[in-house]
Amino acid sequence: MGLVRRALGGRPTAGLVAGAALVALTACGSPEKSERKPEAAPSAAAASTTAAPTSAVADPEHAVDPPGAFDGKQYGDDLLLVSEDTVSDEDLATITGVTVRGKPGVAAYTRLSYGQFTMESKVFNIAAVDPGEYRRFTGPGTATFQQQWDRVAGGEIAVAQRLQKELPIDGKGYLSVEGEPIHVGAWSPGGVDGVDAVVNAKWGEELGLPRDNAVLINTGIASPQVVRKKIERAVGATTYSISALDIVAQSGIDPGAYQQAIPVGAFRDAVGIFRYTSIGGGRIAPDPAWVKSHIVTEQVPILGSVTCNKYMMPQLKAALAEIQTSKLADKIHPGEYAGCYYPRFIAGSTQLSNHSFGLALDLNVPGNQRGTVGQMDRVIVAIFKKWGFAWGGDWAYTDPMHFELARIVNPG
Template identity: 45%
Template sequence: MIVRRRALAAAVVMVCTLTTAAACGDKGAATKDEPTADPSGSASSSVSTDPSTSPTAEFPVADPDHAVDPPGPLEESLEIADILVYSTKPLSDDMVERIKALDGVEAAEQFSMASIPIQNRVVTLAAVEPATFRRFTTSGKEEEIWSRVAGGEIATTEKLGKRISDTKAFVRLGADKDAPTAHIGAYAEQPQGLNLVVNDKWGESLDMVEGNAMVIATGIKSPQSVRRPIKQIIGDEDVSIQMLDAVARYGLDPNARLTAVPTGDSVGSAVGVYNYRVVGGRVIPDASWVTANVRTEEVPLLGRVTCHKVMLTQLRAALTEVVERGLADKVYQTAGCYYPRFIAGTHSLSNHAFGMAIDINSAENGRGTVGQMDRTVVSIFKKWGFGWGGDWNYTDPMHFELNQVLEVR
């Protein structure tokens, strides 16, 4: 059993730094010999090789403002992350130490975790200490990957990275219009339940809840045997415990109370803490969240719609201007606003689960197409604080989502 687990932990699954992205089929990624791109998408000078900002001459820092100390070679053994614990607030020192001391807990690592909407897909973001968190990943021995995370870049899977990044491999970290943008530095598998990994300095910049999560390795012990004592330590705290073998098998732990903790000054703050369960594949938010946040109201052109209360005011203002400018015939149908669901074929929440997005004129505006959405209508929606899916790398021209909370008078 020990040999099997260690062999699995040592296997590097889909590891590809974007310095060699051409070998992985990503022609749009920056390489060592090419200029990097700034968040606006324009080319800038090559990554710094100044010793004052570089972990080593071999692995230069891409983002000095978000760089931490280089991790160096991994000295400890690799572990398999068996359990993910996370909360809406920091895990107390006493709680962490008691969990680490449990019989059956071989290793554990505390970090920060948040949920961020990116192009209608709510992903989990982990802000970690690269030198120690890496041992819980299959890429832990790959120094370049973790040097790039230390240098301010993102590690994620190739499939997700290509879906949510622009043509320069940059990702906007949140739905807010002014959300910061980070570069994908490496494709590498992460523990189940974690989509993007950055260093802990990014966590500070994004105002993530500090130390609200931990991964636990149980070694040769059954993870299920450790769940009950962890629950006893946590008590009635608002904490989720996910068994990652269930996540690997089913995409989620069907026994867990799940929580999305959106970050961001504008939209994320409006959403607040989103607790939910999954029953028969359906997302069931806590009734208290729905009561506090979701409203059904009349708006021009579309009639009665059900959305987040913050979004409704801006949606009504945008549609009113569409009518006033003689464009009423350009908006005729909605495929829905508040719809608690996962993205099709995944277990990632849609931004529709928060009621912060609306689909308009769906018949002729399918995903991956240019669509037929009137561009003046698009500009009106942008004026009233909406982002448009037609601007994404993988387009969704029917989709408008709130990216800025405005005061409408």
């Protein structure tokens, strides 16, 4: 279940590269080349700033063929189409063959494997890509950042620079993606809107990302909104989520657009495919069918009636029962319980949290505010951890009221 766990030992660590937003090196096996439409004219500015390829490979086990020097051919990132499963060749031909007033609506495209991972209650978007093809859609400053693409090919992860203070990186430069330690090779100065982190195809396969379940599209001179409507009519508006990335760049989400989260790692089993739409005011409307199949209201020890994800309930009941038999029930205050399932974005953002999936709960709220050590009894914390929960008090920016599902534990 979930990901294959491996120890950090034996992973080589590379040093910083002067003048670049790099953290370390790595590389991985060879992804299949993505198909695309005839390419636009090269950018002279991009070509003139292209660096020579770097040769270091930090993770040979996950290395793919390096992309080589950038040739200057670039495209815009207009639409991101995501499916639950691999986009079929038939659907791909339909999608890329749409026309607007008799002219092609898709000027260029690349396939990628796309999904989400959670970290400290937040959900982040990750894509497994062909570095040589995907870089063409990332903008001049990032497309020409040669070290980034060499290191993604080398098996490392490139993470958006805006997340540098948000994601916990260990002392050796590794980011744990649902239990898999991946060395951070670059803090990317830009990239495709809606993508927070990038790895290569070998890592995508190991993380459990659906192969080639997404298509990144440049519409050329055609309106992205018109092309999106054409694609929706051609393949079905609820078969794929299609985001207009210019809107995502402005607000972080495409309001009203059908979205789907495709988890990797341990929480994939508890979430499945999470479909939703943004309805304003920081709220989302999950697919009623998902709610019916995943969210339940049950009686649990100490707290009484709670509404959570049914896959978490056995572990929650086991943890609370042990707390009760350990005569520590008075350490949890039912009147200060702040809930488990609430479908909305994290306050002030367009990021989902584990509360959206019903996989987190907040306890003893008044004495355990964010950024504080909190008053949570550490034996209570240890029991929750035993039953597969992570505790927000361990985070860099603490949230000691918060417990969330980190791994599946069978109470037996």
